Amino acid sequence: MKLLVIEDDESLREIMTRALRAEGYIVETAATLFSAQDKIAGYNYECILLDIMLPDGSGLQLLRHIKELGKGDRVIIISARDSIDDKVEGLELGADDYLAKPFYMAELLARIRSVLRRGNASVNKVMTAGNISLDVHSRRASIGGNDIPLLKKEFDILLYFLQRPNHIVDKAVLAEAVWGDHVDMADNFSFVYAQVKNLRKKLTEAGATVNIKAVYGFGYKLTESDETNI
Amino acid sequence: MRLIYKLASRLALILLPIVTLWAVIFYYTMVEEINDESDDSLVEYAELIIRKQLAGVPLPPPNNGSNNSYSIELIENRGDVEPSMTFHDEMVYIPEQDDTEPARVLTTIFMDDSDNMYKLTVAMPTFERDDLLSAIFWHIIVLYAVLVISTLLVATLIFYNSMRPLYALLAWLDRYVPGRKIEPIPDSSVVEFHKLSMAARLAMSRAEEHFGRQKQFIDNASHELQTPLAVIGNRLEWLVDNTSLTEEQYMEISKIQHTLGSIVRLNRTLLLLTKIDNGQFPESAPVDMVALLKSEAEIYSDIYSDRNVALHMQLPHSYVVGMNDSLARTLVTNLLKNAYQHSSSGAAVRVTLMNRELRVYNNGQTALDGSRIFERFYHSGNSNSTGLGLALVHSICRYYGFAVTYSFMNGEHCFCVRFQSIIAKSNS
Numbered sequence: 001m002k003l004l005v006i007e008d009d010e011s012l013r014e015i016m017t018r019a020l021r022a023e024g025y026i027v028e029t030a031a032t033l034f035s036a037q038d039k040i041a042g043y044n045y046e047c048i049l050l051d052i053m054l055p056d057g058s059g060l061q062l063l064r065h066i067k068e069l070g071k072g073d074r075v076i077i078i079s080a081r082d083s084i085d086d087k088v089e090g091l092e093l094g095a096d097d098y099l100a101k102p103f104y105m106a107e108l109l110a111r112i113r114s115v116l117r118r119g120n121a122s123v124n125k126v127m128t129a130g131n132i133s134l135d136v137h138s139r140r141a142s143i144g145g146n147d148i149p150l151l152k153k154e155f156d157i158l159l160y161f162l163q164r165p166n167h168i169v170d171k172a173v174l175a176e177a178v179w180g181d182h183v184d185m186a187d188n189f190s191f192v193y194a195q196v197k198n199l200r201k202k203l204t205e206a207g208a209t210v211n212i213k214a215v216y217g218f219g220y221k222l223t224e225s226d227e228t229n230i
Numbered sequence: 231m232r233l234i235y236k237l238a239s240r241l242a243l244i245l246l247p248i249v250t251l252w253a254v255i256f257y258y259t260m261v262e263e264i265n266d267e268s269d270d271s272l273v274e275y276a277e278l279i280i281r282k283q284l285a286g287v288p289l290p291p292p293n294n295g296s297n298n299s300y301s302i303e304l305i306e307n308r309g310d311v312e313p314s315m316t317f318h319d320e321m322v323y324i325p326e327q328d329d330t331e332p333a334r335v336l337t338t339i340f341m342d343d344s345d346n347m348y349k350l351t352v353a354m355p356t357f358e359r360d361d362l363l364s365a366i367f368w369h370i371i372v373l374y375a376v377l378v379i380s381t382l383l384v385a386t387l388i389f390y391n392s393m394r395p396l397y398a399l400l401a402w403l404d405r406y407v408p409g410r411k412i413e414p415i416p417d418s419s420v421v422e423f424h425k426l427s428m429a430a431r432l433a434m435s436r437a438e439e440h441f442g443r444q445k446q447f448i449d450n451a452s453h454e455l456q457t458p459l460a461v462i463g464n465r466l467e468w469l470v471d472n473t474s475l476t477e478e479q480y481m482e483i484s485k486i487q488h489t490l491g492s493i494v495r496l497n498r499t500l501l502l503l504t505k506i507d508n509g510q511f512p513e514s515a516p517v518d519m520v521a522l523l524k525s526e527a528e529i530y531s532d533i534y535s536d537r538n539v540a541l542h543m544q545l546p547h548s549y550v551v552g553m554n555d556s557l558a559r560t561l562v563t564n565l566l567k568n569a570y571q572h573s574s575s576g577a578a579v580r581v582t583l584m585n586r587e588l589r590v591y592n593n594g595q596t597a598l599d600g601s602r603i604f605e606r607f608y609h610s611g612n613s614n615s616t617g618l619g620l621a622l623v624h625s626i627c628r629y630y631g632f633a634v635t636y637s638f639m640n641g642e643h644c645f646c647v648r649f650q651s652i653i654a655k656s657n658s
Contacts, residue, residue, distance in 0.1 A: 012461045019467075103460060103463075103464075104463065167471050179532070182529050182530060191533050217480075
C-alpha cells in the first residue's frame with residue numbers, strides 16, 4: 001500500500017509519515033504543488049493525503065489535475081479551512097474524503113482504511129475483531145455468530161474501538177467521537193466510564209475474544225485476547 | 231431632544247422678552263401721545279373760556295354735552311398762587327353720568343381788568359388707563375401667539391426643507407452596519423452637508439477597512455493555528471501509542487491533550503463566529519426546533535447524568551424555524567450546554583417553547599451582568615468554558631434578527647430567544 005503525503009508543514013509531514021509507516025504503509029511525501037505533480041505523474045498511489053493550502057498553489061488545483069489524468073488514486077483532503085464550501089468543492093472534484101485540521105491521527109488512519117476499503121470492489125461494511133463483527137449499515141453486533149443487543153452509544157463506542165484496534169484511545173477523544181461537540185466542557189467523563197463498563201459487561205457475558213483494557217486514567221485499548229476472556 | 235424642538239423653544243423664548251419690551255414701550259408712547267393731544271385741546275379750551283370771560287361773552291354752560299367741564303374760582307389769597315399751567319390726571323365727577331371718570335385736568339390762572347385773579351380748572355375725560363392697559367395686554371398676547379405660531383411654522387418648514395440632506399444622512403447612519411452591504415451615502419450640493427457626507431464616507435471606509443482587516447486577522451490567525459495544533463496533537467498521540475510510558479507520564483499527556491482540546495475548540499469557535507459575522511451561512515432550511523431540542527437535551531442529560539439535573543420540557547408538538555441547520559444546532563446546543571454546565575447537583579433545567587419564544591431556565595444564586603453576558607470571553611467564574619458559547623448564541627440571533635435576552639427571576643437564570651425578525655432581514 002503506497003501513500004503520498006502532500007503537506008507543506010515539515011513537522012506535520014514528518015509525524016504523519018512516521019505514524020503511517022508504523023501502520024505498515026509505504027509513504028512518500030511532497031511539500032509543494034510542484035513536487036507533488038512530479039510524483040503523481042511518475043507513480044501510482046493507493047491514497048493521496050492532500051493539504052489544500054500549499055505554498056505554490058491550491059490543493060484543489062492538484063486534485064483537478066489528478067482527476068484529469070484519469071488516475072484511480074484515492075484522495076483525502078486535509079484542510080485547515082473547515083468550510084463547507086471547500087468540502088463540497090473538494091468532494092465534487094472527486095476527493096474521497098475530507099478531514100479538517102487539527103485531526104487525530106487515529107481518525108486519519110480510520111479514514112484511510114475506510115477509503116481503501118471502498119477502493120476494493122467488495123464494499124465491506126462489516127467490521128470485525130476477534131469473534132466480534134459489527135454491521136455498520138444495519139447496526140447489528142454479533143459475537144461468534146450470535147446477535148447481542150447493544151444500545152446506540154454502546155454500538156458507537158464499540159465501532160470506534162474496532163476502527164482502531166490495538167491503539168490507545170483517549171477517553172476525551174472517544175467522548176468527542178461518540179457524543180460530538182457536546183462534551184466540550186464536561187468536567188468529568190463518568191458518562192464514558194459508565195457506557196464502557198456496560199459494554200464490557202455485555203461483551204464478556206457473550207464470550208467475546210476481545211478485551212477493552214483501561215490504560216490508567218488515560219483511556220482504553222481494544223486488544224484481541226488469545227486466551228479466553230474471563 | 232430633537233433639534234427642531236430646541237430651535238422652536240428658543241425662538242419662542244427669544245420672542246417673549248422682545249414682544250414684552252415692545253408692549254411696554256408701546257404703552258408709554260401711547261399714553262404720552264394721548265396726554266399730549268388732550269393737553270393741547272385743554273389749553274385751547276382754557277384759552278377759549280378765558281377769552282370769553284375777559285370779553286364778557288357769556289360762557290358756555292359748564293356742561294355742554296362734551297363731557298368737558300370747567301370751573302372758575304376767584305383767588306382770595308394771592309400769596310400762594312403759582313402763575314403756571316399744570317396738568318394732572320384726576321378722577322372727576324360727571325353729574326350726567328353720576329359717575330367719576332378719569333380725566334385730564336388743566337389748572338391755570340388768569341387776571342381780569344379789575345385785577346381779580348381767577349383759577350380756572352378745565353377737565354376733559356380721557357381714557358381709562360386700566361382699559362387701555364388690558365386692551366394692550368390682550369393684543370400683545372394675541373400678537374405674541376400669532377407671531378410665535380407663524381414664526382415656528384415658517385421656521386419648521388424652512389428647517390425641514392433645508393435640513394433634508396442631514397436627515398437623509400442620519401437615516402443612512404442608522405441603517406449602517408459594518409460589514410454589511412452598503413448603500414450609497416446621500417450627498418448634497420450644500421457645502422456643509424457635503425462636508426458631512428464626505429466625513430461620514432471617510433469614517434465608514436475606515437470602519438469597513440478596520441472591520442475587514444479584523445475579520446481577516448481572526449480568520450488567518452485561526453487557520454494558521456490549525457496546522458501547529460495538528461502537529462502537537464499528533465505527536466502526543468504518537469507518544470501515547472508507540473512508546474512505553476509510566477502512568478505519571480500518561481496522566482501528564484492526558485492533561486496536555488485536555489488543554490490542547492480547549493485551544494482547538496476555542497479556535498474552531500472563533501472561526502465559526504467569523505463565518506457567522508461574514509454571513510457565510512446562506513443556505514437555510516426548515517428546522518424543527520422541538521425535535522432538535524429533544525435530541526440535544528437527551529445528550530446533555532446523558533453527559534451530565536452524574537449531577538442528577540432534572541429536565542422539564544414544555545414543548546409543542548413541533549415548531550419549524552427557517553434557518554441554517556448547523557446554526558440552529560449550534561444555537562440550541564450552546565443554550566442547553568450553558569444551562570447544564572452552570573447547574574449544580576440536583577438542580578433543574580427548564581425548557582419552554584411557546585408564543586415564538588424559546589426559553590431555557592437553570593437555577594442560580596445571583597443575577598449575571600446582563601449587559602456583558604453575550605460578550606466574547608465573558609466568564610462567570612467557570613474557567614472550563616471557552617466564554618464563547620453565549621457569544622455564538624448572540625451572533626446567530628443577530629444574523630437572523632432574533633431577539634435574545636437574559637433575565638433573572640425567582641432564583642432562575644433565563645435565556646429567551648424570540649424567533650421573529652425584529653428588523654427585516656437585510657443580509658446576503
